[in-house]
Amino acid sequence: MALSEFALIARYLVHVGAAREDVLLGVGDDAALVRPAPGRPQALALDTLVADVHFPADAAAADVGHKALAVNLSDLAAMGATPQWALLALTLPKVDEPWLEGFAAGFGALATAHGVALVGGDVTRGPLTVSVQVIGCLAGPALRRDGARPGDRVWLSGRPGEAAAGLAAWQSGAGEDRRWARLLRRLHRPTPRVALGQALAGVASAAIDVSDGVAADAGHIAAASGVGIELRADWLPLSRRLRAWAGDRAAVDLALNGGDDYELCFTAPAAADSALGSLAAAQSLPLTPIGRVTEGAGLRVRDARGRELAGGGYQHFGGGA
Amino acid sequence: MALSEFALIARYLVHVGAAREDVLLGVGDDAALVRPAPGRPQALALDTLVADVHFPADAAAADVGHKALAVNLSDLAAMGATPQWALLALTLPKVDEPWLEGFAAGFGALATAHGVALVGGDVTRGPLTVSVQVIGCLAGPALRRDGARPGDRVWLSGRPGEAAAGLAAWQSGAGEDRRWARLLRRLHRPTPRVALGQALAGVASAAIDVSDGVAADAGHIAAASGVGIELRADWLPLSRRLRAWAGDRAAVDLALNGGDDYELCFTAPAAADSALGSLAAAQSLPLTPIGRVTEGAGLRVRDARGRELAGGGYQHFGGGA
Structure with a gap:
């Protein structure tokens, strides 16, 4: 039996990743509520993976879940930031519960390993596309692209x-x-x-x-x-x-x-x-x-x-x- | 002549929306850097629009740009939050500069009207899909879904x-x-x-x-x-x-x-x-x-x-x- 969008979100996305005390309200309302780290700049990154462009459409679901988060954590890594929260936009051609379960497992294991909470999600119908947005905070100076100097x-x-x-x-x-x-x-x-x-x-x-x-x-x-x-x-x-x-x-x-x-x-x-x-x-x-x-x-x-x-x-x- | 992904991002997304003093680094690095409002919780929302599911594929590009941001601002509105920053994941079947120009105009006009800066973006090739993530801050109590009481x-x-x-x-x-x-x-x-x-x-x-x-x-x-x-x-x-x-x-x-x-x-x-x-x-x-x-x-x-x-x-x- 096909599940509704809401039941899908509730079942697969509510408890993905780490539990964090700075999450005031997670998946399930109009927006997530979080408490930013006092006095620290935030790093915001977003990357999309499209089936058959960025991964084979028949790749293992857990691999797709892992990679969709990994490429975003990589962007935060390149800024020297500490990841905190992620949001997930998942577009699926059809309801496929084993696929969703695998995706959530791959995504969740990497999120937990890095202390990241999945705080929001949107599941839509359409060609398989995964867009993830991550937020982290800086403890020290940011690693930008524009600081290279001759002789380095x-x-x-x-x-x-x-x-x-x-x-x-x-x-x-x-x-x-x-x-x-x-x-x-x-x-x-x-x-x-x-x-x-x-x-x-x-x-x-x-x-x-x-x-x-x-x-x-x-x-x-x-x-x-x-x-x-x-x-x-x-x-x-x-x-x-x-x-x-x-x-x-x-x-x-x-x-x-x-x-x-x-x-x-x-x-x-x-x-x-x-x-x-x-x-x-x-x-x-x-x-x-x-x-x-x-x-x-x-x-x-x-x-x-x-x-x-x-x-x-x-x-x-x-x-x- | 087809533009590279990087040139596309640079041309259409760099100066979209409001200029904000709390944006330390906008589009163009691995992640954007922003300064959160001191002591205020943040509201994070994300919504995806898929062509021919959420809008007709032949809708005016400016309308698509407007709507993709509007549905997200609506989520922040439903929490009582003040919007600050947006990130955009845009998946396009082909490079279409007039379409991109129209999209950026529709998105940008609404962003500017609400004081929102577009701080990050990812442009990928694939079926037309627009995923937007917005961040706002709360000045007062959050408007949640779970506070209705009998008699209201x-x-x-x-x-x-x-x-x-x-x-x-x-x-x-x-x-x-x-x-x-x-x-x-x-x-x-x-x-x-x-x-x-x-x-x-x-x-x-x-x-x-x-x-x-x-x-x-x-x-x-x-x-x-x-x-x-x-x-x-x-x-x-x-x-x-x-x-x-x-x-x-x-x-x-x-x-x-x-x-x-x-x-x-x-x-x-x-x-x-x-x-x-x-x-x-x-x-x-x-x-x-x-x-x-x-x-x-x-x-x-x-x-x-x-x-x-x-x-x-x-x-x-x-x-x-």
Whole structure:
């Protein structure tokens, strides 16, 4: 029997995520009521995932729930903010209770892990689309895109290109092969670098999360900061698994131009090197210098011999898909 | 030439709505940064409009922009909150600059009128869907759904049923007829009752905005408050234009069960009658008693002779569309 919209919301969204004392009124009224952290600026982010654009329509519901929240937490991470609350706009072609249950489980597990309460939702009928809005607060200075200065190093967390390789593996039908399970997991279950972003506040000069590809996103820092950025292709921390899937040459291309990594790309003065080394150890997360900030404008990528490579990144309209 | 996603966002969304001093960083970084009003709870709402579900896909872009924000401001109005900031998730099948320009104009005019800044946005490719998230702050007590008490009167702002009649006129091809222009305007350009909601804080015992129909939404107050509600069909403030379009009998049905009015339905003790009379005069907005809160549970609608009518309201899944 089909449930009404209201019963759906009540059943699947009311108790998703963490319980927080600063939530005065959660899902179920015209709006949620929350108490902001006194004296702290808030960071507001919103990202939409569309079926067959941002995830395969037949992806596991729990993966879609995880990813829809993860990409938003990643935006807060890139500002150095602490996540507090989320709202969910879910558009579904039909009532599918097992799908909803899986979605809520994936979304809820990640929300709970990050202390996030789902405080509001809207469930509508239409083509499968998930839009999530998250709110966090800043404890220290914000990590903006516009603070990179010539002489800074460019850093990257984690191992780029694995999510893009996972997508290629999925599309080629190799998704069942256990050798590529980690690549697929990186695609479907990205890890938002929330603790890293918080630790980088006051250390990094600029930051962005890598959703469009390292090259494109580093380019966004360059444009916002009014500087140039030069990346070194041979410094990219490529994983063995990525090389095994793609070969050395394509691995570099996936790392530079593949999207969906949700790692943090950031800049910092050389004086921060040792602090970043300690931070990488403390968080058990590789932090790798991948280039430098220069005078001028634009993004260049050079190989070990200094030759310039072509760059670019994923875009929803225009050049890319 | 197709523009990239980033250029689209920059061109159409950067300066939409009011300029506000509490916006520290607007569209263009990973997240927006805002400064919450000190000591005040926040109201968070989110609503999605899907093409051909919530608006005709060929509706004027400015109307879609207006309505997408209006339905969200209406949610804040129903809490008694003062709107501050909005975020926009816009999914578009293709780049259509005149459409985007019209959308931004409709959205922006309403945002400016209510002092709302658009601080963040995400533009994605896919089936036409508009999801808006708004944040406001409370100056006084919140207008919740759960405060109605037996003996309270049930009130309604404005004239119900006109938006539903507008939809029927549009669907029947009578949309060009100037006699029905006001009905269509009520459908495409709803007026969020923000000032009314603020004035009702501390006066009304419960409130909701009418999106699903007066009967369904009054029923939500009854359910949340653990009371019964009895509406009087013959007390509904039907407009002449609605009666002219629908006839007297169908007008009552549209008023009770038609959605998209975005008026406020609220309850208040009889002691508030004179305050509400003054408020109606001050805001030049009809406020009409349409029923009463009873012991028990559920919603009943009676006619002038006390006979019970069948009720119901629009739902996205299940019984309705």
